[in-house]
Amino acid sequence: MANRNTLPLYKKVWLKHTFSRAVDSLIFLLLLMLLGYRVFSYDHYSFPWFVAFLCESWFTLTWLTTISTKWTPAKTITHLDRLLLREGELPQVDVFVTTADPVLEPPIITVNTVLSLLALDYPANKLACYVSDDGCSPLTYYALVEATKFAKLWVPFCKKYNVQVRAPFRYFSEEATIEKSEFPEFEQESLKMKEEYGQLSSKIQNASQELNPCPVVGEYEIFSKRQLRNYPTIIKVIWENKEGLSDGVPHLIYISREKRPQHPHHYKAGAMNVLTRVSGLMTNAPYILNVDCDMYVNNPKIALHALCILLDSKGEKEVAFVQCPQRFYDTVKDDAYGNQLVALPMYIGGGFAGLQGIIYAGTNCFHRRKVIYGLSPDHDTRTAKKDFGFTDETISEKKTMQIFGASKGFVESANHALEETTFTPNDKPFKSLDLEAASQVATCDYEYNTAWGKQVGWLYGSTSEDVLTGLVMHTKGWRSEVCSPDPMAFMGCSPQDNLGQMAQHKRWSSESAWRIFGSQIGPYVLSLKYPMPFSLPTASLPMPVSCLIRSAEPGMWFPISAFVMYNVGTLSEHLISGLSARTWWNNQRMGRITTMTSCFFGFFDILLKRLKISDTVFEITKKDQPSSNNENVGRFLFNESPIFVPGTTILLIQLTALVTALWGWQQVENDGAYGLGEVFCSAYVVLCYLPLLKGLVGKGKYGIPLSTIYKAMLLALFFVQLCRSTITK
Numbered sequence: 001m002a003n004r005n006t007l008p009l010y011k012k013v014w015l016k017h018t019f020s021r022a023v024d025s026l027i028f029l030l031l032l033m034l035l036g037y038r039v040f041s042y043d044h045y046s047f048p049w050f051v052a053f054l055c056e057s058w059f060t061l062t063w064l065t066t067i068s069t070k071w072t073p074a075k076t077i078t079h080l081d082r083l084l085l086r087e088g089e090l091p092q093v094d095v096f097v098t099t100a101d102p103v104l105e106p107p108i109i110t111v112n113t114v115l116s117l118l119a120l121d122y123p124a125n126k127l128a129c130y131v132s133d134d135g136c137s138p139l140t141y142y143a144l145v146e147a148t149k150f151a152k153l154w155v156p157f158c159k160k161y162n163v164q165v166r167a168p169f170r171y172f173s174e175e176a177t178i179e180k181s182e183f184p185e186f187e188q189e190s191l192k193m194k195e196e197y198g199q200l201s202s203k204i205q206n207a208s209q210e211l212n213p214c215p216v217v218g219e220y221e222i223f224s225k226r227q228l229r230n231y232p233t234i235i236k237v238i239w240e241n242k243e244g245l246s247d248g249v250p251h252l253i254y255i256s257r258e259k260r261p262q263h264p265h266h267y268k269a270g271a272m273n274v275l276t277r278v279s280g281l282m283t284n285a286p287y288i289l290n291v292d293c294d295m296y297v298n299n300p301k302i303a304l305h306a307l308c309i310l311l312d313s314k315g316e317k318e319v320a321f322v323q324c325p326q327r328f329y330d331t332v333k334d335d336a337y338g339n340q341l342v343a344l345p346m347y348i349g350g351g352f353a354g355l356q357g358i359i360y361a362g363t364n365c366f367h368r369r370k371v372i373y374g375l376s377p378d379h380d381t382r383t384a385k386k387d388f389g390f391t392d393e394t395i396s397e398k399k400t401m402q403i404f405g406a407s408k409g410f411v412e413s414a415n416h417a418l419e420e421t422t423f424t425p426n427d428k429p430f431k432s433l434d435l436e437a438a439s440q441v442a443t444c445d446y447e448y449n450t451a452w453g454k455q456v457g458w459l460y461g462s463t464s465e466d467v468l469t470g471l472v473m474h475t476k477g478w479r480s481e482v483c484s485p486d487p488m489a490f491m492g493c494s495p496q497d498n499l500g501q502m503a504q505h506k507r508w509s510s511e512s513a514w515r516i517f518g519s520q521i522g523p524y525v526l527s528l529k530y531p532m533p534f535s536l537p538t539a540s541l542p543m544p545v546s547c548l549i550r551s552a553e554p555g556m557w558f559p560i561s562a563f564v565m566y567n568v569g570t571l572s573e574h575l576i577s578g579l580s581a582r583t584w585w586n587n588q589r590m591g592r593i594t595t596m597t598s599c600f601f602g603f604f605d606i607l608l609k610r611l612k613i614s615d616t617v618f619e620i621t622k623k624d625q626p627s628s629n630n631e632n633v634g635r636f637l638f639n640e641s642p643i644f645v646p647g648t649t650i651l652l653i654q655l656t657a658l659v660t661a662l663w664g665w666q667q668v669e670n671d672g673a674y675g676l677g678e679v680f681c682s683a684y685v686v687l688c689y690l691p692l693l694k695g696l697v698g699k700g701k702y703g704i705p706l707s708t709i710y711k712a713m714l715l716a717l718f719f720v721q722l723c724r725s726t727i728t729k
């Protein structure tokens, strides 16, 4: 009989997307033929020829990278039963939640996430939950304190009745069907919980409406001293599972790190590093789960699933992190703003398995602590510890301080973390609650002249710290895996309107552009293997031009067939994923729109930053609980932001072209044929830009501001003039 410790805890199943592969390859072939055609059509060499050639080459290149990413998709299957055989030896897990703004991220949302984490199906004495509050908000703190009282009822209730959805606001929402239970007292208790939760949310609601939300006495006094971005560290142990009960409520710790105006705080990456150090001093678990404040646990067994991969005898040597997909609840119908990321992760995300594994998405991810500290997979711990200065008596202290900072306690904990052996029996539960030592590692100058943000922890210098941090792990040789059990592991809020969606895309694409002009070339050379998501912003350049190039030549059959194939391919991918055709169309449409708005701007953002004209800022995405009477649903909102100028310009140009063509005002002396193909191209772009077209005539927040329209008109005129002069020459 095989030793129970050697049985694999997960397996990887390679999927065959034969249809998808065939369509994708055919498109690639067509693109190559088109390029060939261009090259050999000597007599047409001209400025438009050159632009068209450039764009088509770019498309071909990005398409090649897309197929190579999608080529070998896989999924992982975990063997929970095998892991549960070793239940007594499960390792500790530290859970990090980040929140940053009590207005954009209402505390009730954070509270629900925290409650769902505290109620995870995992021994409570092996869990600790750390909440980082970058807003230093007494309201968030108050909400967590109140939530803990409720947790003492909620956690046992969930475990007793094996409740599926452990975020109360979802559990009690009308849609969630409350599971029938064989226990007669269930209904009664469920009602009681509902009442208790109602009280909790109204307490938080009331506190948020008061001008001075919380008393400035007692434990809240410390918050009264704070000023905007200028306050000391506040760390509070809200709840300690003192007796180490495995069926109790896990530890809950609140952390608001020190901030001073003259010190950069590095946004989320900075917060994650503080969480890493404080938890290192307190529980020092070998595994870390991190979630954004809106990502509640939707599958209470998720920690067990992820650990199957991390503890597997092969996974242990190879896998740095386990990423669960990001899904969203109460989404806008048919994905009107194209931000729910359902088909994309399935086809592209799954494909990463054929490479070194999925990229780190910043949330819903389980990490190994020692990897966060910079360990490589092939490094045996001894040499690593020597490199870090742990073993060499003479240099040790100086060296470790240069890497991990001046806290002796933390250095010692890092020393232990590097030795992470699987299944450390839980002999020393809560190491110490030395708040003073913990406060020291949360100060804003702790990281000066250390490796934090450079070689250790979450890396700085980018607004998508996640992608960068994950890629650097891959460059060291680690792999990563997707864990996507049923039901979906986590669910979060997605932007409820196009403005939120655009801000988010701008941040993501500016991050990708960053790597193109990047200072740290290393990881990005690797990212050539991960080209798909990174070609996102660069698509913003050729895209607009290519929208404008129309050809009436025989060669136009190549792009036409490629276009048809592409649409057939993506539509079938959506339908197979169980999505509606309308969703597909919305995704296509938003793809065209975001390229010309957020991606375009993300690109310039980074140019400005590179030229040291501006600084990267992490704009937090607004998280609201969607209300049923949201009048904006599915409609486009506009504001004064220049982000709408390029899109409006494209729309105006295409409209002009369309009108000229249809009314037959086209001058014959150009090249005569203003064919069906051209009209079709213009019509297609206008169709994609329909929301902007509505914006041209809309009023108030539904209308594009006049100033934006004027700017776009000027640009459009300029462009049309330019084309005329080159064509008539």
Ligand SMILES: O=c1ccn([C@@H]2O[C@H](COP(=O)(O)OP(=O)(O)O[C@H]3O[C@H](CO)[C@@H](O)[C@H](O)[C@H]3O)[C@@H](O)[C@H]2O)c(=O)[nH]1
Binding pocket: 098, 099, 100, 101, 105, 132, 134, 266, 267, 268, 271, 291, 292, 293, 294, 361, 362, 363, 463, 464, 465, 466, 504, 507, 508, 618, 619, 620, 621, 622
């Ligand atoms: O100074 C800051 C700014 C943000 N956050 C937190 O970072 C998280 C993500 O911010 P959010 O505004 O929700 O960004 P999204 O665009 O929704 O986030 C996606 O993209 C980010 C990178 O761009 C990743 O970090 C996230 O995990 C990923 O969900 C939230 O919990 C914030 O509270 C901080 O802790 N401190």
Ligand SMILES: [Mn+2]
Binding pocket: 292, 294, 492, 493, 621
């Ligand atoms: Mn988010």
